[in-house]
Amino acid sequence: MMRFLKSYSDTHLDTVAFLAILGEGSILANAQVASLSRLFYLPRLLPAPQALLRPSRPAILAPHIADVAGVQSGNHKRHVNHVAHVLINGEAFPKHSVRVYKITRNSDAAPDLPKAKTKAPLSVVALLGCAFSLALLILSILMDDGMALLATILLSFLSTVIGIGQKWKLELTKRTSRDTVPPGDVVIRYPKGNFLVIKCTEETSRELYFAPEEIEYQITRPEIYRLISLLGTLMLMFGVICLGSATLPLQICFAASYMLLNAAYWIVAALPHKLHWNLTCFRVEEQKIEKPEPTTFTEALWQAIAVTKSTEWCKTGKAAPTTEAWNQWLHDAEVQARTVEQYVDPTPCTTYQLPDWNPQEALRELMNPSRV
Known part of the structure; x- marks a missing residue:
């Protein structure tokens, strides 16, 4: 005879802790730009935190496949730098199309370098995770659930520990010479046969397309970062153990929180990357053929x-x-x-x-x- 739940007490959520480590793809999709923001330090529930507890950190921003050639400079690369791709996504244009843009430095903009947007979808999900942490903390105290309280503290402050290890700032190579800046037009050929022509100065083309995007981590020494990752790993393991030992009502609350957060992060991962970046330091004007x-x-x-x-x-x-x-x-x-x-x-x-x-x-x- 088929068995169904007959009462609330028959519910078992022994595997609820697995929900805390699901959703690596949605977390990694915007991990680099998220760690540019100070909100990355915020104590909060974070799905799949183990995805950010890596033995080593990325040395560069994720590039995109394309053939980049300097018209006047003769420079050549086999990929588009990440910030340049976010600024103008040439992959989104139709096959065999040609688009022309003029890019100039916006001297009136603040900041003068690409930054993470403060008012952005990533900020919303970060604040949502913080709100869930606060709610679970209050519920754990009201319901006298010590294990749920420990799980909330460990899993929430884990995001702060990750933030300390992953926080970085972006540096773009700038021209040091005070001579007149020559034209630095760039042509980008994408795999599907479409072209993106960028009209700009040599200084701008160097910043966006040819010089490496330098990542400067707040924690520079690898051994210190590995110790921070070890601490984060221990916090995750003990947090998951405590969560598995929490009472049923709090486990249900944790399960609901992680399911909602996973859905929110997947939605944010599907949004255009440009929504997460503050690129007002560059002015983009489209030209026509x-x-x-x-x-x-x-x-x-x-x-x-x-x-x-x-x-x-x-x-x-x-x-x-x-x-x-x-x-x-x-x-x-x-x-x-x-x-x-x-x-x-x-x-x-x-x-x-x-x-x-x-x-x-x-x-x-x-x-x-x-x-x-």
């Missing part, structure tokens, strides 16, 4: 060449095959690009007016074996 949206890689490559009026970056970033036909096509494309005009429309927005040249047909003729 007066041509239909490209449908092939060749058309997209031509539009990127037309905007930059150069093909050197194609060779640096190996954007085109090194055959005789393609080399001739690149030469012809550069000649055509010199005739590109630009104007400011009433929006106002800088717009590029391309010549009446068919890049696909030109390449087809160059590849025709019967061509004289």
Whole structure:
């Protein structure tokens, strides 16, 4: 005969502690930007805290796959720096599309470096976890549940210990020379064949695209960080043991809290990363190309060449095959690009007016074996 619960006392939540260590993916999705904020120190319930108790900390921010080439500088990289990707997410644009943006430093903005937003979804979930901790602390005292009280204290202050070990600040390499800053335009080619053209100075391109994003941790010595991680691990283990020994009503409260927090963190992980960053130190202006949206890689490559009026970056970033036909096509494309005009429309927005040249047909003729 099938057995069902007949009364409240038949409920068993011996495995409720497992809920405290579920949800690593949602925590890691925004762990780096979260640890930029001072709210990371806040005592609170944190799902899957073991995901942040690593033997070593990341030395860089997570990069994104793309081919980055400097138009004038000749610089080349195989990935986009994290902050630059958050500022303009080129992966989100359609296949074979070309987008042009001008990025300048915003001298009136504060702060002068990328920071974590204070009013952001990550702040909301941090405050939610703190509210649950406070509620559980009060309930544990009112219900005389010592084990639940210990579990609340250990699991809540675990986030503070993690915050001490993981807190960091971002440093972007700046140009030290006081000479006139030359153009530093950048072309980014993504795996699905779309291009992102960035019009900027050499200083800005170095900060965002070519210089490494330096992570400066508050705790610099690795041995001290490992001791902090050990303390955090012990707090997690003892907290889970205490939680498993708490009374049934408090276990239900813990279970509900962790389920709600896991759901909240998964929702936040699904949001665009830009919502968590304060990037007001940069001003971004979109520019337009007066041509239909490209449908092939060749058309997209031509539009990127037309905007930059150069093909050197194609060779640096190996954007085109090194055959005789393609080399001739690149030469012809550069000649055509010199005739590109630009104007400011009433929006106002800088717009590029391309010549009446068919890049696909030109390449087809160059590849025709019967061509004289």
